[in-house]
Amino acid sequence: MVTTATPVQVVYKRPASLSDTPTHYCPGCTHGIAHRLIAEVMDEMNIRERAIGVAPVGCSVFAYNYFTCDFVEAAHGRAPAMATGIKRVLPDRVVFTYQGDGDMASIGMSEIVHAAGRGENITVIFINNAIYGMTGGQMAPTSLPGQKTTSSPTGRDVESMGFPMKMAELLSQLEGAGYVVRRSLHDPKNIRMAKKAIRLAFETQIRGLGFSMVELLSTCNTNWGVSVLEAMQYLKDHMLPVYPIGDYKVSPALENLRV
Amino acid sequence: MPKELLKGNVAMAEAAVRAGVEAYFGYPITPQTELLEWMSERLPALGRTFLQAESEVAAINMLYGAACTGARVMTSSSSPGISLMMEGLSYIAGTEVPVVLIDVMRGGPGLGNIAPSQGDYNQIVHGGGHGDYHPIVLAPSSIQEAIDFTVLAFDLAEKYRTIAFVIADGNIGQMMEPAELPPMRPLRTEYPEWAVRGAMGREHHFLSSIYIDPKDEEVTNYRLMQVWNRIQANEVRYREYYIEDAELVVVGFGTAGRISLSAVRNARAQGLKVGLFRPITLSPYPFKELEEISQHAKKILVVEMNSGQMLEDVQRAVKGRIPVEFYGRMGGMVPFPDEVLAEILRIQQEEIPLDGDPRQRWMERFAPIINWKN
């Protein structure tokens, strides 16, 4: 007779690439989901020990506290330049930046575009939640038309405040880009897709196929002024139509890669 | 090594190569572009890193990233480009990683021009980036010094985990002179414990200039000041010429010092007791040495290619003991030795007041030189 003890399988446990430090993020903030996915991918690919992260300025300024890989902290918007410096000196390391929309699509626009244009072999995780989180909810370059923020109190008027920056579309136009996609973090299916994209982005870097970026549509329920669950719904209803999920640039060398 | 006829920018670049620079990031700007061009040829050929950045802002942040790996790194630029780098420099200072910068100064403010100037004294010696920090600043007055100080800058930057500047002007960058390059040093194979190179077989760590608790930031500032105290105690450098019996001491750095030396030699030939004090480290500044000079000499003349930025440091050292006069050219104008000699002759004869502002007196004397009309 077989043993009566039923075998138990661990379906999910906290990835080793995440540190023990609890995050400072608001409850339900999708930064945490993005962090977790990066850590899970680092575990799966066994790259933690040769990964070097570059933290931004914004809510994720303390990202370096939450991973067990080496990290540096960049000036606002300059993470792609800093990552470039590291990667050029240490080409066999896996170098990634983690940047929000203000950091990357506003003050750091030059650095990100040129890193992509050079085909810099770095990976960029871009958190687009359409608002400045850390400074308390000001208009971001990615804020939606009509979106009310503390610096666009009557809503973003595109006539005077411009249109949302579509970073995935923009960067995908550059020949140096090897993998540029947009994903979303609003439900389990999309989170699974996002994780796969992060994996492919790191694979792009490791294969030397050029610049890789995963734009992750994210929430900021605190500064949007809604509940955690309402924020997910808002993302689905209002961000997805402006920022369609999709593969904007995939190097042909990645097409047959199964992860 | 035999002496070769070398252009300043190229000499500094090759000196850095031989000092073991592993990575250079820069952006073209006159009058330092030959330095970048030399690096673009030399470093890839040696299997090292050269990258032309999209801006000085990017260049300094690439430098910051590369410095965090513990590599020997440098950039170079000229005045407006250095202004753009100030943000990154403050972060680098706050993170305590060593970097070397060469500033080939040009006329300003603003776009100014591409002629030699010393207008960056204040932005580099007295500040630039936000917060409290002090870079080491070396001022060469010849191609040989430009070479030697470039090598020295790497050693000092790493010794103190700090920023080391070589500030030359367009003259030093552009002129050719016989000089001797150092032998090629082997590249380092070991990296400091603090370097971020991947958490291989060790605890992960990070490099950052963020100390979110003001108590920690205060302690960090105190540590930076402790390091600065050690630098001030050990790294002051200067050159003296004909100082022993000098009644009038001319003070000038870099090209202004070199031009003043011609004038001083000429004055000596006329039997005048004139000497030259040439600060080599503008930071740390040779305050003590100047103070001692002010106890023996009778008058001081400060010569600069700006409106008297170093003058204020000289006055701080002299403490009103003896009269200080100033002569400057600005905006890319370079004084002739005869201009300085004329000032020497005038000051020797005239009674110079102890009080009053030497800059104001100079402006009044200077107005006719530029045909200024009120």
Add this chain to the structure above:
Amino acid sequence: MPVKGWIEVDERYCKGCELCISECPQNVLALDLDHLTPKGYHPVMLKMEGCTGCGICAIMCPEAALTVYREVPQKAAQAVQPSGG
């Protein structure tokens, strides 16, 4: 018989954001309103039988606070045992 699963909640991390609760296909999660974490949040808990250990809660969790277990179904367990075992 459905697969039996369960979760462990690490109270150092859980902030009671309810994202896991909203996506649980079995609707077996709830906040533990009688209990606070050290940070002062009501943590999530299994409120009833029926967890299948599908792991969707962990996929949603921003804090990686959840460990998910499930019993390996007997048939599958036997299938993977070496023959004659």
